[in-house]
Amino acid sequence: MCHYAVKLCVGGDVITASGYIRDPGSITSSGGLYKLGFFSPNGSANRYVGIWHNKIPAYNIFWVANRETPILDSSGVVIISDDRNLVITNGKKEVVWSSNVSTSAANRTAQLLDSGNLVLLKQGSSSGANDLDILWQSFDHMSDSFLSKMKLSTNVRTNEKKFASSWKCPSDPSVGSFMITLEPLNVPEVVIWNGSIRYWRSGPWMGKGFIGIAEMQTVHPDVFNILAAKDGTMYYTYNFAEPHFSYFVLKPNGNLVLPFWHEKENYWEVFWSSWESECDVYGKCGPFGICDANTSPICNCLRGFEPKNIEEWSRGNWSGGCVRMSSLQCERINNGSTKAGKKDGFMKIENAKVPNYAIRDSPLEDQCQKLCLSNCSCLAYAYEAGIGCMYWSGDLIDIQKFSMAGTDLYIRLNHAEIGEKRDLTAIIATAVIVGIVNFVIAICFCWRRWKKIQERKSTEMQFSDREASLVASDRNMLGENLGKVNVQEVVLYKLEEMAAATSNFSDTNKLAQGGFGPVYRGRLLNGKEIAVKRLSKASRQGFQEFMNELEVISKVQHRNLVRVLGYCVEGDENMIVYEFMPNKSLDAFIFDPLKGEHLDWKRRFSIIDGICRGLLYLHRDSRLRIIHRDLKASNILLDEELNPKISDFGTARIFGSNEDQEDTRRIVGTYGYMALEYAMDGRFSEKTDVFSFGVILLEIVSGRQSTGIIEEDRSLSFLGYAWNLWKEDNALALVDPKFSVRYFETEVERCIKVGLLCTQELAKDRPTVSTVISMLHSEIVDLPDPNQPAFTERQTTGDTDSLEPSPDGCSINNVTLTTIIGR
Numbered sequence: 001m002c003h004y005a006v007k008l009c010v011g012g013d014v015i016t017a018s019g020y021i022r023d024p025g026s027i028t029s030s031g032g033l034y035k036l037g038f039f040s041p042n043g044s045a046n047r048y049v050g051i052w053h054n055k056i057p058a059y060n061i062f063w064v065a066n067r068e069t070p071i072l073d074s075s076g077v078v079i080i081s082d083d084r085n086l087v088i089t090n091g092k093k094e095v096v097w098s099s100n101v102s103t104s105a106a107n108r109t110a111q112l113l114d115s116g117n118l119v120l121l122k123q124g125s126s127s128g129a130n131d132l133d134i135l136w137q138s139f140d141h142m143s144d145s146f147l148s149k150m151k152l153s154t155n156v157r158t159n160e161k162k163f164a165s166s167w168k169c170p171s172d173p174s175v176g177s178f179m180i181t182l183e184p185l186n187v188p189e190v191v192i193w194n195g196s197i198r199y200w201r202s203g204p205w206m207g208k209g210f211i212g213i214a215e216m217q218t219v220h221p222d223v224f225n226i227l228a229a230k231d232g233t234m235y236y237t238y239n240f241a242e243p244h245f246s247y248f249v250l251k252p253n254g255n256l257v258l259p260f261w262h263e264k265e266n267y268w269e270v271f272w273s274s275w276e277s278e279c280d281v282y283g284k285c286g287p288f289g290i291c292d293a294n295t296s297p298i299c300n301c302l303r304g305f306e307p308k309n310i311e312e313w314s315r316g317n318w319s320g321g322c323v324r325m326s327s328l329q330c331e332r333i334n335n336g337s338t339k340a341g342k343k344d345g346f347m348k349i350e351n352a353k354v355p356n357y358a359i360r361d362s363p364l365e366d367q368c369q370k371l372c373l374s375n376c377s378c379l380a381y382a383y384e385a386g387i388g389c390m391y392w393s394g395d396l397i398d399i400q401k402f403s404m405a406g407t408d409l410y411i412r413l414n415h416a417e418i419g420e421k422r423d424l425t426a427i428i429a430t431a432v433i434v435g436i437v438n439f440v441i442a443i444c445f446c447w448r449r450w451k452k453i454q455e456r457k458s459t460e461m462q463f464s465d466r467e468a469s470l471v472a473s474d475r476n477m478l479g480e481n482l483g484k485v486n487v488q489e490v491v492l493y494k495l496e497e498m499a500a501a502t503s504n505f506s507d508t509n510k511l512a513q514g515g516f517g518p519v520y521r522g523r524l525l526n527g528k529e530i531a532v533k534r535l536s537k538a539s540r541q542g543f544q545e546f547m548n549e550l551e552v553i554s555k556v557q558h559r560n561l562v563r564v565l566g567y568c569v570e571g572d573e574n575m576i577v578y579e580f581m582p583n584k585s586l587d588a589f590i591f592d593p594l595k596g597e598h599l600d601w602k603r604r605f606s607i608i609d610g611i612c613r614g615l616l617y618l619h620r621d622s623r624l625r626i627i628h629r630d631l632k633a634s635n636i637l638l639d640e641e642l643n644p645k646i647s648d649f650g651t652a653r654i655f656g657s658n659e660d661q662e663d664t665r666r667i668v669g670t671y672g673y674m675a676l677e678y679a680m681d682g683r684f685s686e687k688t689d690v691f692s693f694g695v696i697l698l699e700i701v702s703g704r705q706s707t708g709i710i711e712e713d714r715s716l717s718f719l720g721y722a723w724n725l726w727k728e729d730n731a732l733a734l735v736d737p738k739f740s741v742r743y744f745e746t747e748v749e750r751c752i753k754v755g756l757l758c759t760q761e762l763a764k765d766r767p768t769v770s771t772v773i774s775m776l777h778s779e780i781v782d783l784p785d786p787n788q789p790a791f792t793e794r795q796t797t798g799d800t801d802s803l804e805p806s807p808d809g810c811s812i813n814n815v816t817l818t819t820i821i822g823r
Helices: 214-218 310-314 329-334 365-373 415-419 424-456 465-473 479-484 495-501 543-553 601-621 676-681 686-702 718-727 745-758 769-776
Strands: 026-028 034-039 048-053 077-080 086-089 095-098 108-112 118-122 134-137 152-155 164-169 172-183 189-194 197-201 224-228 233-238 248-250 256-262 267-273 289-291 299-301 305-307 322-324 345-353 380-384 388-392 399-401 407-413 510-513 518-523 529-534 564-570 573-579 625-627 636-638 644-646 653-655 661-663 667-670 683-685 799-805 811-816
Touching: 034 108, 077 108, 152 172, 164 248, 172 233, 172 248, 267 769, 299 305, 305 310, 345 415, 365 380, 365 388, 365 407, 407 415, 495 518, 495 529, 495 564, 495 573, 543 564, 543 573, 601 625, 601 636, 601 644, 601 686, 601 745, 601 769, 625 686, 676 683, 676 686, 683 686, 686 718, 686 745, 686 769, 718 745, 745 769
Parallel strands: 289 399
Antiparallel strands: 026 034, 034 048, 077 086, 086 095, 108 118, 118 134, 152 233, 164 172, 172 189, 189 197, 224 233, 248 256, 256 267, 289 299, 305 322, 345 399, 345 407, 380 388, 380 407, 510 518, 518 529, 529 573, 564 573, 625 653, 636 644, 661 683, 667 799, 799 811
């Protein structure tokens, strides 16, 4: 169907001199897959011409014509001009954008193809257009998206490039800071640039994928290709079977993502992201450093090297990199040494992303080491069948260790270094092993004492045999596997140190009181402030939860997760030591009438985004796959800059890589934040945490507690109240009056809609966390309408340490109230 503002219509997918588009008109490709028309980005009134999906909700506007020259009103027109170019004009008939083609072709037609490509053709070629007919095409002038059959290219003779560039921000499609290019070099690589600085690189092309992209090595080799033309141009392209369901997008923050449309489930999900961890930032660990997202710290020097500046390195500033500790044999010979020593050797790093600037040489694998040793400037080599031998001289930059994929990298070392392990990795590993041995001994001792104490107090605690068996059956609570626990990079503190730090656990230092026990503020002898969680002897959350939290949180590291510093296990005392959060917990801010005034919308959105990114790390990006199960405002701590950090992992569960859902008979969590399927049936998954996050999001927007009384209608729950306002098209009435939404109405209303999508009654209807992030940042343009959330009528409130279905179908509610002071 045509949407032209003229009587003459030459076709539903074409533009001519007489068949033009006037804002808000549009055209649609012949198969109905794509639409070209006028749009305004979220948060902006400016008008642009772009292309987006038509039959499915648009993930983004993947091509924009007038990126740098918006039209300030709705007077825009797209037409074939008198000079036979495709142009966009404003109300003053000024050309704000043009295809700018110089040719003698008399008449031309513009057509939107079912590939998403907008082409300018010689007239009469619109049906079955071929390359000879095309005078200009949008695929040669990419915006932020790289679609199937597009070509990233570089001419090695002229250095002419075709590349994609990010938007400046979600409300401004003008050219941003980041661009993605194909760099031929000696071995081709794809590089993301932040201005003129490398931000990310794919690693060398090996014929079937890139060494630095693990997921690519499992994809069919016919999908991705790099080809060389006779004129010196090198092309990188790909061809998905269903190209309209997936393509690459370069975000304003420099992250390259691959969204995928789930046709049956009807939602977009980010299938792959270039930024999975800090190790993906180019040169994170500096020269001769190696980055491994599964270690803490993530940066270490290669064997035979040491930090160039140990003080900066200890502070986590690794960009200065490392320097060699012992010179190579050939260097000593060149310097005239009479004691050259033994020949150099090589250390193998498995599953490595190789350094930048590879030099290609012999195609024979058995020649690699010999050729490297014969060249004094050769510092490392690797071999890949699709490349041959690769060598490196100069600084080795951007080495990354993968858990799988990658290739074997051989680092040249002084012979004496081959048998020694003097690098930081080995030192840390030794310290960890010693710590683990001590810890296991302490755990075994404490476990025996704890069992005896529990046996003596079994009558007082009134734990039935049935309850105990339920606890034991909760498989990830460590239980009988306590002796196998592996806690990394944490300090074992003495009880006297904890007593001294907290003024003997003085009430004046008490920060919070929860189901686990009290939390105290403390200060170590070195002046560092800490928070100490002390297991209460009367706590229903017992030693298993203590061990579970210590096990889980010691293995994860993210800026939006609270960091554990150590633990204390001595006598009857069990404590976990955390970094101190000076602004206590989120609920202490958003529900406080005075503190809440300090949270404007930008700060609240930043907190929402931070929580979401911490949750994404737990669900998808960490080496463990973790379901929190008790996400709530009081478990979100705020640092000195009000950055959110998820805490309290006592009830968290670790999922296997092939698990999506699990059942339990021991339900732990807090009413008001618990998903229906978990509260009623004990089923939990990632979508359980998504429900809790949705509640927190709505609490942050509204300043209301989900467990509080709705004065406007006491029969409604918090979610029921939000849902009614949404249905009445009055969502902004939910907003906390302590902050102004002026200029942010669209963004706030979008967040409310996302909160309702997260709290839908059926788990399958809720988005994943990665999709939520895309929704919040308007990367998914059109959001589906939410269904009615669970628990729209008011429920009983409280924390439940154990809520288990009884055999007769009723529920036994063992409730413990939690008093939150924050920490």
